[in-house]
Amino acid sequence: MSHSYNAETYAAAKKEIWKITWILSALTIVELAMGFWMYFSHGTMSSSMVMFLKGTILILMMVKAFYIVSYFMHLKHEIKNMIMTIVVPLLLFVWFITSFLYEGNSYKSLKNRYDKHLQEQTTIKVEEKHHSEAEHEKTAEPATEESSHH
Amino acid sequence: MSTTAVHNTKWWSGGKSPFNLEYGKVMMWYFLMSDAFTFGAFLIAYGTSRFATNGWPDPNHVFSSYPFKAEGSAAAPLVFVSFMTFVLIVSSVTMVLAVQAGHHQDKKGVVRNLILTIIGGAIFLGCQAWEWTHLHAEGAWWGLNPFTNADGTHATTNFTNFFFTITGFHGFHVFSGVIINIVMLIMTLNNTFEKKGHYLMIEKAGLYWHFVDLVWVFVFTLFYLV
Amino acid sequence: MITEAVLHNHDVRGHDVHSEDHHEHHHHETFISKYVFSMDHKMIAKQFLITGMVWAIVGGLMSVLFRLQLGYPNESFPWLEDLLGKWWAEKGHITPQAYYALVTTHGTVLVFFVLTAGLSGTFANFLIPLQIGARDMASPFMNMLSYWFFFLAGVVMMCSIFVENGPFSGGWTAYPPLSALGDASPGSKTGMDLWLTSMSLFIISSLLGGLNYIATVLNMRTKGMSMTRLPLTIWALFFTAVLGVLSFPVLLSGCVLLIFDRNFGTSFYLSDLFVNGVGALPNEGGSAILFQHLFWFLGHPEVYIILLPAMGMVSEILSVNSRKPIFGYMAMVGSLFAIAILAFLVWAHHMFVTGLNPFLGSVFVLLTLLIAVPSAIKVFNWLTTLWKGSIRFTPAMMFAIGFVSLFISGGLTGIWLGNSALDIHLHDTYFVVAHFHIVMGVASMFGMFAGIYHWFPKMYGKYLNNTLGYIHFWATIVGAYLIFWPMHYQGLAGMPRRYYDFSNWESFKDSASINAFLSTIAMIVFMVQLLFLFNFFYSIFKGRKVTTKNPWESNTLEWTTPINPGHGNWPGEIPEVHRWAYDYGKDGKEFIPQDVPLGHDESQH
Numbered sequence: 001m002s003h004s005y006n007a008e009t010y011a012a013a014k015k016e017i018w019k020i021t022w023i024l025s026a027l028t029i030v031e032l033a034m035g036f037w038m039y040f041s042h043g044t045m046s047s048s049m050v051m052f053l054k055g056t057i058l059i060l061m062m063v064k065a066f067y068i069v070s071y072f073m074h075l076k077h078e079i080k081n082m083i084m085t086i087v088v089p090l091l092l093f094v095w096f097i098t099s100f101l102y103e104g105n106s107y108k109s110l111k112n113r114y115d116k117h118l119q120e121q122t123t124i125k126v127e128e129k130h131h132s133e134a135e136h137e138k139t140a141e142p143a144t145e146e147s148s149h150h
Numbered sequence: 151m152s153t154t155a156v157h158n159t160k161w162w163s164g165g166k167s168p169f170n171l172e173y174g175k176v177m178m179w180y181f182l183m184s185d186a187f188t189f190g191a192f193l194i195a196y197g198t199s200r201f202a203t204n205g206w207p208d209p210n211h212v213f214s215s216y217p218f219k220a221e222g223s224a225a226a227p228l229v230f231v232s233f234m235t236f237v238l239i240v241s242s243v244t245m246v247l248a249v250q251a252g253h254h255q256d257k258k259g260v261v262r263n264l265i266l267t268i269i270g271g272a273i274f275l276g277c278q279a280w281e282w283t284h285l286h287a288e289g290a291w292w293g294l295n296p297f298t299n300a301d302g303t304h305a306t307t308n309f310t311n312f313f314f315t316i317t318g319f320h321g322f323h324v325f326s327g328v329i330i331n332i333v334m335l336i337m338t339l340n341n342t343f344e345k346k347g348h349y350l351m352i353e354k355a356g357l358y359w360h361f362v363d364l365v366w367v368f369v370f371t372l373f374y375l376v
Numbered sequence: 377m378i379t380e381a382v383l384h385n386h387d388v389r390g391h392d393v394h395s396e397d398h399h400e401h402h403h404h405e406t407f408i409s410k411y412v413f414s415m416d417h418k419m420i421a422k423q424f425l426i427t428g429m430v431w432a433i434v435g436g437l438m439s440v441l442f443r444l445q446l447g448y449p450n451e452s453f454p455w456l457e458d459l460l461g462k463w464w465a466e467k468g469h470i471t472p473q474a475y476y477a478l479v480t481t482h483g484t485v486l487v488f489f490v491l492t493a494g495l496s497g498t499f500a501n502f503l504i505p506l507q508i509g510a511r512d513m514a515s516p517f518m519n520m521l522s523y524w525f526f527f528l529a530g531v532v533m534m535c536s537i538f539v540e541n542g543p544f545s546g547g548w549t550a551y552p553p554l555s556a557l558g559d560a561s562p563g564s565k566t567g568m569d570l571w572l573t574s575m576s577l578f579i580i581s582s583l584l585g586g587l588n589y590i591a592t593v594l595n596m597r598t599k600g601m602s603m604t605r606l607p608l609t610i611w612a613l614f615f616t617a618v619l620g621v622l623s624f625p626v627l628l629s630g631c632v633l634l635i636f637d638r639n640f641g642t643s644f645y646l647s648d649l650f651v652n653g654v655g656a657l658p659n660e661g662g663s664a665i666l667f668q669h670l671f672w673f674l675g676h677p678e679v680y681i682i683l684l685p686a687m688g689m690v691s692e693i694l695s696v697n698s699r700k701p702i703f704g705y706m707a708m709v710g711s712l713f714a715i716a717i718l719a720f721l722v723w724a725h726h727m728f729v730t731g732l733n734p735f736l737g738s739v740f741v742l743l744t745l746l747i748a749v750p751s752a753i754k755v756f757n758w759l760t761t762l763w764k765g766s767i768r769f770t771p772a773m774m775f776a777i778g779f780v781s782l783f784i785s786g787g788l789t790g791i792w793l794g795n796s797a798l799d800i801h802l803h804d805t806y807f808v809v810a811h812f813h814i815v816m817g818v819a820s821m822f823g824m825f826a827g828i829y830h831w832f833p834k835m836y837g838k839y840l841n842n843t844l845g846y847i848h849f850w851a852t853i854v855g856a857y858l859i860f861w862p863m864h865y866q867g868l869a870g871m872p873r874r875y876y877d878f879s880n881w882e883s884f885k886d887s888a889s890i891n892a893f894l895s896t897i898a899m900i901v902f903m904v905q906l907l908f909l910f911n912f913f914y915s916i917f918k919g920r921k922v923t924t925k926n927p928w929e930s931n932t933l934e935w936t937t938p939i940n941p942g943h944g945n946w947p948g949e950i951p952e953v954h955r956w957a958y959d960y961g962k963d964g965k966e967f968i969p970q971d972v973p974l975g976h977d978e979s980q981h
Contacts, residue, residue, distance in 0.1 A: 099740075101197055180621055184624075293640060
């Protein structure tokens with residue numbers, strides 16, 4: 001039965017693939033543009049604007065994921081039963097993400113409230129400690145040694 | 151076969167697949183669901199740690215180099231990783247072209263596109279190897295973080311810890327995907343699928359490869375962009 | 377759309393070709409291919425069952441040893457040192473490090489090896505193809521791998537018992553920093569590495585098995601076997617597999633991060649701690665609670681992975697032996713589904729007092745208490761299935777009724793523990809120990825026993841001895857209640873779990889006699905299980921032969937196969953299904969098997 005394919009459907013399928021490729025590329029370019037925008041206006045951009053751009057990037061990420069799953073992975077062309085059994089369990093991620101991030105944030109505020117020393121530490125500016133190769137070997141040694149008897 | 155015939159079928163009544171799919175593909179899908187939870191757990195753990203920490207390094211500052219960059223030339227954030235992203239997207243495209251070629255019993259098309267996919271995967275792995283080496287030379291590794299937070303304060307090592315663990319786990323998936331694709335290529339060249347009469351195996355390999363691409367969409371955004 | 381229809385058609389053919397493959401298999405079989413690397417789902421089921429039994433004995437024996445310490449802390453048993461050596465039992469006393477090693481390994485082994493692999497591994501493998509009308513699993517090869525990965529996990533776990541510093545001893549939940557720092561305790565060294573290796577192998581095994589169960593239930597049902605005609609066993613095993621496939625990977629991630637913390641100097645779970653004998657750690661920024669979240673994201677569904685198969689089998693056995701249709705079939709399926717969903721939403725109720733955000737905790741209280749609804753639906757449906765039935769009190773039926781009793785007793789205390797305010801008092805006490813042992817441990821064990829007694833004739837073509845079965849049942853249920861009921865009071869009185877010796881505390885001195893009593897009963901109950909094992913192995917060889925295809929006069933498809941089915945299950949065509957599995961007492965007929973076509977004016981279910 002699979003032989004009943006013809007050149008027409010083959011061409012149509014290829015056309016769809018290239019269309020999706022352009023959409024994915026365009027979305028990535030938009031994401032990158034936002035990334036550069038944030039980078040070049042560093043420090044001058046208001047934090048709410050940064051939040052807005054980051055939020056937009058996350059939404060675009062979901063859109064890209066949708067296109068990859070629907071078209072490249074062909075899910076959109078499967079029958080509805082199949083689509084539902086994939087999409088419905090993914091809804092579990094909503095609560096998975098919400099509660100974990102909420103919990104992380106709460107952990108930070110609790111620490112900052114009760115561990116004043118830690119909070120002070122995180123306001124002191126420090127130098128970056130870039131190493132040359134040789135120096136790096138030296139600093140890496142004790143760290144690996146310590147971890148080895150954990 | 152018309153649209154109505156598809157819709158009137160009693161999919162769940164037994165004696166056939168309710169999804170009109172062979173069991174192998176159903177299994178592959180659920181395996182990928184399972185793997186999505188593995189990656190999901192990693193990324194959510196990363197997010198949780200980030201939310202639990204005061205300050206975080208600026209990715210534009212950390213990932214601002216690229217191969218053959220002249221000493222003292224301007225930092226160029228996002229350039230290299232954009233290249234990696236495009237390589238992976240394009241390899242996903244060639245993979246789906248290989249799958250389509252398989253549907254149409256076009257052996258030549260399968261071979262050509264599989265080779266392109268394998269090359270794309272290899273380039274991606276090469277880029278990742280370069281980036282890891284570069285960061286390692288800068289003093290970054292598991293348990294070592296030379297970078298400060300974006301506001302210049304002291305950063306914990308969890309930035310590098312999560313970066314190496316998650317990109318490493320993703321790289322491992324890319325690597326196994328390349329191996330699977332090489333096996334598929336050999337099987338195609340040996341006419342294994344030609345004899346079977348269908349290229350369903352390539353579809354399953356394709357699903358896996360697209361999933362790897364999908365995960366990169368998330369890793370790319372969450373580590374390099376936001 | 378035209379493309380799709382065509383495209384999909386050739387896929388289905390793959391499925392047919394596959395099932396025909398199995399006709400040919402069972403001619404040339406060697407000992408190795410029949411009993412060791414078998415690809416027959418029935419043999420793999422028996423492998424899972426017997427391996428599970430071995431682990432049940434090991435795990436049970438461990439509980440006997442630590443109950444010995446808890447019940448008789450001041451007695452000395454010199455023969456223990458002769459038997460186990462100095463590390464485990466110096467001067468006839470179980471040593472503290474051995475006590476913690478025993479408690480940890482007991483938990484890990486019972487939860488994962490016995491009640492996960494031994495229970496759903498056995499019955500999913502055995503019942504899915506037989507009850508849905510398939511010749512074997514979707515992928516018999518992956519099925520075989522699943523068993524051998526489980527076997528390897530067991531080998532590694534067994535090895536960990538014999539290493540120099542003993543097996544892991546930080547509790548089956550493996551919380552860091554105890555599990556992340558080798559210097560924290562003897563068991564956190566090699567023992568923990570082996571524990572993690574064993575768990576990783578086990579996760580692979582459960583993934584291979586779970587994918588197979590899901591694909592088989594969805595794709596391989598025989599003609600006419602729609603989802604709503606499936607026996608409840610299959611529904612339960614299906615949801616179990618879904619739970620496993622979606623939750624075990626999260627444990628894998630948590631374990632991978634733990635491995636990095638242990639070996640590669642990362643700080644995912646570690647922060648600036650001070651360890652006795654080591655000093656201040658260089659780590660910073662990690663959160664131990666993160667591991668608990670990841671662990672319990674698996675850990676809570678795991679509880680239902682253990683419980684659901686038991687629920688499914690009990691539903692089936694209650695209906696068959698009451699000679700009545702199961703009450704509220706769709707409500708049963710719906711409540712299984714609801715439990716499967718809720719299982720993923722409630723994990724943090726294991727963490728109310730760990731520093732979890734209290735507001736988040738209150739949301740988890742709400743979600744947790746919601747589980748009471750589907751659980752109550754199930755309980756009422758079991759009771760109404762029994763109501764006015766002509767009950768046959770076979771040993772399987774006794775255990776099924778026992779399951780319902782235990783599920784009620786253990787479930788009610790769950791409502792207490794689900795409240796974060798009550799948990800402030802009750803957490804980490806013997807109340808918790810009593811709760812989860814009754815509702816998850818003993819209840820699921822009862823489900824498993826019910827399943828073994830009921831399907832033993834199908835597995836081996838022999839009957840188990842009934843008298844021994846009744847002794848086994850009564851001793852076990854009375855013993856289980858005698859052991860765990862008093863523990864509730866101990867917990868309410870504030871007695872903490874995981875303590876090595878209570879005799880040093882003025883407030884717990886009164887409990888010494890209760891502890892001695894509990895330990896004595898625990899040993900008796902353990903002995904009774906050996907009686908069951910004797911019954912099991914004796915009956916395989918010398919049991920009364922099954923002479924009829926359908927000894928329980930049951931409706932499901934496995935009883936339409938020959939008494940000793942070969943690989944492929946049905947010698948001829950696979951029967952077609954015309955009705956649901958619960959036509960008992962319909963139209964004056966005692967039972968109507970699923971493959972009997974509908975009569976003229978018979979209403980369809």
